[in-house]
Amino acid sequence: MxxxxxxxxxxxxxxxxxxxxxxxxxxxxxxxxxxxxxxxxxxxxxxxxxxxxxxxxxxxxxxxxxxxxxxxxxxxxxxxxxxxxxxxxxxxxxxxxxxxxxxxxxxxxxxGRPHPVDTRNILAAQVARLTERGWTFNSGIEPEFNLLERTADGSVRPFDATDTMRKPAYDYRGLSRVRTFLERVTASLQALGIDVYQIDHEDANGQYEINSRYADAMTSADTITLFKMAAGDIAHELGALCSFMPKPKGSMTGNGMHVHCSIADAEGSNLFHDAADQNGLGLSKMGYHFTGGILKHARALTALLAPSVNSYKRLVVGRTASGTTWAPVFTAYGDNNRTAMVRAPYGRVEIRTGDSGMNPYLAQAAIIAAGLDGIDNRIDPGPPMNVNFYALSPAEVAAMGVGLLPQTLSEAIEDLAASAFFRDALGAGFLDEFVSLKRDEWTDYHRHVSDWETQQYLTFF
Missing domain, CATH: 3.10.20.70 (Glutamine synthetase, N-terminal domain)
Structure with missing residues (x-):
């Protein structure tokens, strides 16, 4: 080794x-x-x-x-x-x-000065705010990805051509038949002291997840960058294509990048944990207030966690073409509720909005800023909601006082552009640059004529 x-x-x-x-x-x-x-x-x-x-x-x-x-x-x-x-x-x-x-x-x-638009510097600035208080933001980031290959006609399919089950989640064969790739990536991470603790086949054909132990925010972001490098290079050597595209195909579940969060004190104790929590979530008041900040800024935050046009093919209301979604669009939190934006798996919070196309430095900087706003202003997130939001009508969801996340990149970007909070927290120069690039992306997308449009309208009119 x-x-x-x-x-x-x-x-x-x-x-x-x-x-x-x-x-x-x-x-x-x-x-x-x-x-x-x-x-x-x-x-x-x-x-x-x-x-x-x-x-x-x-x-x-x-x-x-x-x-x-x-x-x-x-x-x-x-x-x-x-x-x-x-x-x-x-x-x-x-x-x-x-x-x-x-x-x-x-x-x-x-x-000679730290560049304010460098996203690693932006995360460092938010980490410094925590350091001043004697706190550390710990995160466990879960990247989902597809292992694919190009066919002769230029299309893509799972690298394992036998991975065709209708519901392949956790399938043994799905892991076994790509074990060379998974083992090489895992061994590379382990050789660097990165503690990989779980590998699984996800919901889509050719979709996987490799999880490593939580770390401080900067280390987590650096590790995700290393992981993407290793996975991409090793896949290329094997004649495969490793994709972190949020939604490679409408009939497949998308690639999320869930972020598990907690804050530790100088001794390493989890400040989000309270065994006496009457809701049974094991959350302290700080944990609840942090959650309140995330929910308060949810719509603008989404632009940074789901930053592409393609991201919003994953964040949808109602039944998806894949038949399953683990990408909640409801601004609520619950216990083990994977249909809410925030899940509370006892003593920590999991933000489920983000996808594998996000910048892990920028995403965590925004999460820290929103969470600290909740802590500093003691924002009440309300009671946890342990209901299946996908089983409810839009009217029923609205009646519960639960909002929806943006449904297009344009919606999310305009919410971010209007956010005085994120303009101050992340910097006006960065915000203007990000918004400008994403507005251009949205415009370019709408100038493109898709295959769907050609099939739908070529002879229709």
């Missing part, structure tokens, strides 16, 4: 030379030739430069320069200063599936 890199997390400032010497020794011992200086764009996609290992010091001192105008969402024009990534040695990570390579993330700087 690859030797694990167990650097003690420290400040984001450039580390001292003894740390560099130890890092260089570690990389040499593991035959690393290149370090990927890495950040994520506004969509959460990994962006990198390969730096020969003998230039390791450059990454953590001056930083690595990128032309920010070449990356979506950086809010940098071609004549703007360079976007500089100054590496954080605590993020130095081997890439077991890519021998000879490591990666390092860090602080994105422009003119």
């Amino acid at each position: 690859t030797e694990q890199w167990r650097w003690t997390p420290g400040a984001l400032a450039a580390p001292a030379r003894p740390d560099l010497a130890l890092a260089a020794e570690f990389l040499a011992k593991n035959d690393v030739r290149f370090v990927l200086a890495q950040f994520v764009d506004i969509y959460g996609t990994a962006k990198s430069k390969a730096v020969p290992v003998d230039h390791l010091e450059d990454i953590v001192t001056d930083g690595v320069g990128f032309a920010g105008g070449g990356v979506y969402g950086m809010r940098l024009a071609p004549h703007a200063p360079e976007y500089m990534l100054r590496g954080d040695l605590s993020t130095l990570t081997l890439l077991p599936w890519a021998p000879g390579y490591a990666r390092m993330m860090g602080t994105g700087l422009v003119s």
Whole structure:
């Protein structure tokens, strides 16, 4: 097994030379030739430069320069200063599936200051608010994905062509026949000390989930980025395609990315837990207030958790073409209620709106901001609702005082654009950039003539 890199997390400032010497020794011992200086764009996609290992010091001192105008969402024009990534040695990570390579993330700087549109910086700012109080936001993020292959006609199908069951969730054969891929991804994560504890076949043919143990918000986001890299590269080597598209096909269940949340104190105690909770959810007042903040900002928050046109083919009211939905659109919470936006699986909360297309840095930053608003203002989420919302009519849901999440990207983006709260919490520059890009995405989508339209209207009129 690859030797694990167990650097003690420290400040984001450039580390001292003894740390560099130890890092260089570690990389040499593991035959690393290149370090990927890495950040994520506004969509959460990994962006990198390969730096020969003998230039390791450059990454953590001056930083690595990128032309920010070449990356979506950086809010940098071609004549703007360079976007500089100054590496954080605590993020130095081997890439077991890519021998000879490591990666390092860090602080994105422009003119020597943290760039306010860099989504990792946005998350760092929200984490700092918690640190000031002696708190840590812990999250367990559950990524769903499809393992597919392209056919001769250019269409896609499950990589395991025998995965055709009508309801394949948890099917043994569905796991066994793609075990080479699942085992290689899992082994890569485990080699880095990431505790993978469950792997399963999900509801759709060719759909899977690999879950790892919870961690602090930044580590969780960095782990999801690593996971997507590993899964994509290993699938490619096997002749497969790993897709995190929210809804690859109308007849298939979509790919969610549920976020389990709690806040711990300096001793590591879960501040969301209270065994004396009269509702039986094991939630403290803080946990309820946090939930209240999430529900209060639910519609604007959805734009950040479900950030694509395709996301809203998953977040639908009523019966879906797949026959099953685990993507609740109702702004309510309950015990083990998977039809509500927020589930409370005893002593923590699970936000079920997000999909696998979300940026995990940005999504968690928004969740923390909304949750802290609930805590600081003691927002009451109301009583838990343990009913099957999908069995109720829209009128019955409305009569319960339960709202609906946006049903299109346009709705969600306009709710976000109108949110003075998120403009202040996440930054006006970021919000304007995100809203502008997503309005353009919505416009582009409506200019496209789909196959459905051609089939429906070509000879109809």
